[in-house]
Amino acid sequence: MSFRIEKDTMGEMQVPADKYWAAQTQRSVHNFEIGNEKMPIEVVYGFANLKKACALVNQELGRLDDDKTTAMAQACESILAGELDDNFPLVVWQTGSGTQSNMNMNEVVANKATEIMGGDFTKENLVHPNDDVNKGQSSNDTFPTGMRIAEVVTVTDNLIPALEQLKATLQGKVEAFSDIVKIGRTHLQDATPLTLGQEISGYVAMLETNLKQLNDALVYCREIAIGGTAVGTGLNSHPEFSERVAAQLNKFMAKDYGFVSQPNKFHALTGHDAEVVLSGALKALAANLMKIANDIRWLASGPRCGLGEIEIPANEPGSSIMPGKVNPTQAEAMTMVAVQVMGNDAAVGFAASQGNFELNVFKPVIAHNVLQSVKLLADAMISFDVNCARGIEPIKENIDRFLNDSLMLVTALNPHIGYENAATIAKTAHKNGTTLKEEAVALGLMSAEDFDKNVKPEEMIAPKA
Structure with a gap:
């Protein structure tokens, strides 16, 4: 060289x-x-x-x-x-x-x-x-401005589209599975019925909330520090420099990202609470994606000894020793990304707290962690959407088996025979290995005809007037 x-x-x-x-x-x-x-x-x-x-x-x-x-x-x-x-x-x-x-x-x-x-x-x-x-510039106002530009662009152009696409895919599943009644689960125990579409609608609502949180965070990230120069006074800069730079950015960049001059440049140089808010929104998204990915891999567990209520795409061999094994790899990748984002958020919070006097001197590590989280989440959602979510299909025979075996269908009897009598039916059926209907009749609490009239899972999925 x-x-x-x-x-x-x-x-x-x-x-x-x-x-x-x-x-x-x-x-x-x-x-x-x-x-x-x-x-x-x-x-x-x-x-x-x-x-x-x-x-x-x-x-x-x-x-x-x-x-x-x-x-x-x-x-x-x-x-x-x-x-x-x-x-x-x-x-x-x-x-x-x-x-x-x-x-x-x-x-x-x-x-x-x-x-x-x-x-x-x-x-x-x-x-x-x-x-x-x-x-007319200093490193102290250019670096925080450069990182803000990076944050706004990557969240707007990469993360939000990936989030919207995954949300759209899941919304399609909500509509496709709206009439598939299944058993619900709370505390990892059997609960009352809902539809598979309703279950997935919760995921969609989570992502809608995440989208709002990200857009709220971008409001603060659009405020740029340029014009503050060394300590926030604007020494060697022009009084109109900051506003004009923001206007130029909005004019010549690929789109108008809405950059504005941060009103107080002393805050702009020493504080990074905007990044804390953004990273918090990223962590909230990671938390929801962790929940969604975990639910999907649990619902797809099996193929013969798990829940097996849904089927997900088999993308690659899952074991070097067990022939024919296929694993929920997209869910695993998503959950690892979520863990990394949560760790990154901790680093951002610590770093943002270290603004001494007129300057925070942890800017590069803040930028690194925020942008890594944005990229990981965007990439993971695209991968999960294309390679997993789009291929989710119900396994109706397993869904029906769990639904019909559940003792929690007895909840529908509460208004008719009371909580304690309903609990007696459930406990006795569980102890004897019998059905709810058999025990309701045997205990003299309800006729078979009345049981069939009152215990209809498809009518247990919404409030009644």
Whole structure:
């Protein structure tokens, strides 16, 4: 590998000759050889959108000439197209303000823009990383803005569509299974009947609530810190800079994401309660997905010695020793994702509590955990939907067997013979291994005809006037 020499305020550094980054990025590569977790590419793209918006606003304000603005905007577009992904080598475990990642972006944009303007970035800086790309900005307001852009985009474009698709699939099952009466279960014990459609409708309602919670959280994440510069005062920035940057982002990005200037920049730099709220919504989604996946794998347990009320797709062999075994792997993957998201939420909460004075210096780990949760949940829901949920089918013979064997059908007799008499029928039937009907007649509490009239599972699935 060939190298070139780059300089910063601390001296010279050897930098790979074919890379656009410069000395400060290289120092971070050397100084933070920690783990394998790279700065999320979504944050990189958030930064690229931000730097483009800042350049355009500085041009509007007469602080940046047209040639530099055009070149910097084109450089940012190259980054957003994925052409320069290998120029962002830094790990999450760096300075807690994200300064190294901000400078990584500044250096790459400056050198790429210099090249676009016809210069040789290895010999000259037609565009300067600090004076031009970082004009009117600080790492302390750019990194939280870049991560907010990443959060809003990934939740809006990836997570919410995946959630809506899974919800739609389950809603289809609600309608398809609306007339299949089955036994309910509470405390892992037999309970009163409901339809399979009603059972799944609970899952749909959970996801509808999760969708609302995510949209509520996005309201706070759309507030951006840019314009606060170092400590929230806006030193070296223009009074209109923040509002104009937000407007530019909403104008040129793929859609209007609704970014707004955060009203209090002191809050913006030192507080990350918006991420706590978002991560909480992600944890709530994870909790519901855990419940849904667990229910489905329990209902599909078997094939001969489990509940076996539903059948799910058999996607791959399940055992290296037991021939013919097939496992509920999509449910298992979903539940593991849920556990990871819950752990990530704990990390986000701890990190967000560490804002000392004017700056929280846990920003990269907050971004890493939030964005990992978003990606895992989106991917897991798509996989679960395509490879499991769409293929759910009822096994009616097992459903009917459990329904007819259940002692809890006796609940329908409460209004006619009272709770205590109904309990006597159930306990006696269980003890003797007989049916509810047989014991009701034997105990003289009800005729066979009245039992058949009053115990109809299909009429036990809704309130009666």
